[in-house]
Structure formats: C-alpha cells, structure tokens
Amino acid sequence: NAEHIPMALYNSEAINGFPTGNLSLQIINKINPDQIHLTSFDDFDKAIDLVKQGKYWGVAAIPYNFTQAIKNKLLAFQTDPATLNASSLHLYLDMTNQQVSLTMQNAMVNSTELFLKEVLSSYKIDPSIADPPVILETPLYGSLxxxxxxxxxxxxxxxxxxxxxxxxxxxxxxxxxxxxxxxxSWIAGVTTIEVMFAHIIVKFFIQAI
Structure with missing residues (x-):
C-alpha cells in the first residue's frame, strides 16, 4: 500500500496567527504520518505549482477562520454555506494515480473523523455523532x-x-x-506458415499450462 505520500499543507489559520483558535493544528496532528507526509507552505499558489510539477500529490488547505467555523457548525449548528466552507479541509489532489489518490482521501477522511470526535468530546458531546451512517460488515470475499x-x-x-x-x-x-x-526444415518442404503455426500452438499450450 502507498505510504509516506508527500503532500503540501497550506494552513491559512496558522499564517494569520490563529485569529479564532488553533483547532487546525489538532486536525493536522490526527493525520497518519505513515501515510501522508505533510510539508507546510506559506504561499498557496506555490504549493499548487509544486503539485503541478509533480513534487507533491496534493495540497491540503485550511481556511483562516477554521476554528471558529468548526465551533459554529458543531455547537451552534450553523449550516450556512460560508460556515460549511470555512469548517472544511480543502483538498486539491493529483488524481492521475488512483491508488495514491484513494489512500490520501481515506487518510484525510479518517483523520477528520477522529478530529471531530475529539472536539465533540472536549465539549462533553457524544462523539458517536460524528460516526458516518455506514457500517462495513465482514466481507463475503476478501478482507476489510x-x-x-x-x-x-x-x-x-x-x-x-x-x-x-x-x-x-x-x-x-x-x-x-x-x-x-x-x-x-526448408529443404524438407516445410513452409513458413507451418513453422509459425507450430510455434504458436506450442506456446499456446505453454501459456495454458
């Protein structure tokens, strides 16, 4: 499986001095370092350019008011578009490799789920609210x-x-x-087609075996 995938990080909240809190650091710490290797950048455009150059597999961008937006969403139940956008981790991925992109997406989704549960627990709210409404049962074939x-x-x-x-x-x-x-073989009267068919038939049986 894909490991230590290089990914750029643009944390606007940290760049602006954590104007509403530092929950962005909390969600970053939840990302599995064995799967995703993050490199911080202060310039979003530079991070995007490096992805286009093939240096990184994607950019994870965190809005400057991420902490406040998370609190508004989870505690005040605000669901307006601005709050939903600011409380989200924005991913700009290189999707040319399906295995790598799926690994990045799964790592980010899992880390976000752990982060939300931790935030809810800190405010004495049942963290199971953050569980997705899907339960993967034992596979009929293969493994989880x-x-x-x-x-x-x-x-x-x-x-x-x-x-x-x-x-x-x-x-x-x-x-x-x-x-x-x-x-x-030529002297014996064997034709080119017969020689070719002889080789084809023999190799066919070899591959079949």
Missing part, C-alpha cells in the same frame, strides 16, 4: 483492509507469461538458425 499487491499480482503474472513466451520463441528461432535446423 485489502492490499494493493493482491490487485497488482494478476497483471504482473500475465505480463511475465506474455514476455516469457515471446522470449522463448525468439530464443528457439536463434537456436534453430544457429544449429541449421531451420534450413533443414
């Missing part, structure tokens, strides 16, 4: 924590078999040419 190798192995095996067949065919042609077997 699949490994990327399980999905990559079949493709790798097929590629190895494919190139192995090509390599063996080329090697046989070289050996036959070197030992004169190919010339003997």
């Amino acid at each position: 924590v699949p490994r990327f190798l399980n999905f990559a192995a079949p493709g790798m095996m097929i590629s190895i078999i494919f190139f192995l067949a090509i390599g063996l065919t080329a090697l046989i042609f070289v050996v036959e040419k070197k030992e004169g077997l190919l010339e003997r």
Whole structure:
C-alpha cells in the first residue's frame, strides 16, 4: 500500500496567527504520518505549482477562520454555506494515480473523523455523532483492509507469461538458425506458415499450462 505520500499543507489559520483558535493544528496532528507526509507552505499558489510539477500529490488547505467555523457548525449548528466552507479541509489532489489518490482521501477522511470526535468530546458531546451512517460488515470475499499487491499480482503474472513466451520463441528461432535446423526444415518442404503455426500452438499450450 502507498505510504509516506508527500503532500503540501497550506494552513491559512496558522499564517494569520490563529485569529479564532488553533483547532487546525489538532486536525493536522490526527493525520497518519505513515501515510501522508505533510510539508507546510506559506504561499498557496506555490504549493499548487509544486503539485503541478509533480513534487507533491496534493495540497491540503485550511481556511483562516477554521476554528471558529468548526465551533459554529458543531455547537451552534450553523449550516450556512460560508460556515460549511470555512469548517472544511480543502483538498486539491493529483488524481492521475488512483491508488495514491484513494489512500490520501481515506487518510484525510479518517483523520477528520477522529478530529471531530475529539472536539465533540472536549465539549462533553457524544462523539458517536460524528460516526458516518455506514457500517462495513465482514466481507463475503476478501478482507476489510485489502492490499494493493493482491490487485497488482494478476497483471504482473500475465505480463511475465506474455514476455516469457515471446522470449522463448525468439530464443528457439536463434537456436534453430544457429544449429541449421531451420534450413533443414526448408529443404524438407516445410513452409513458413507451418513453422509459425507450430510455434504458436506450442506456446499456446505453454501459456495454458
């Protein structure tokens, strides 16, 4: 699985001197460092440019009034668009690699859930309110924590078999040419198509096995 994914962090709340509190630091501390490696930037545009250059896999941006917006949302139950926007962790991701992007999204969602539960607990509110209304039961097939190798192995095996067949065919042609077997076949009246079909049939059975 993808680990230590480099990601840029733009914490506007920290840059502006934590005008409404420092809950942004709390949510950052909840991000699993084994999965996401954060690098802080004071310039949002620079962070975006580095993602476009392939230096990082995404940018996590925190609004300057994040703490106050979180309190308004959780304690005052304010759900206006401005509050919802300011109380959210904004992700600008490079989605060219599905496995990496899914890992980043899962890491951020899990860290946000832990953060919300901690905030609710600090105000004596049942943290289970932050639980998503979805329960993953025991899978019928596979496991709850699949490994990327399980999905990559079949493709790798097929590629190895494919190139192995090509390599063996080329090697046989070289050996036959070197030992004169190919010339003997031509003299015996064997056609080119018959030689090709012979190799194709043999390699087909090798791959089938």
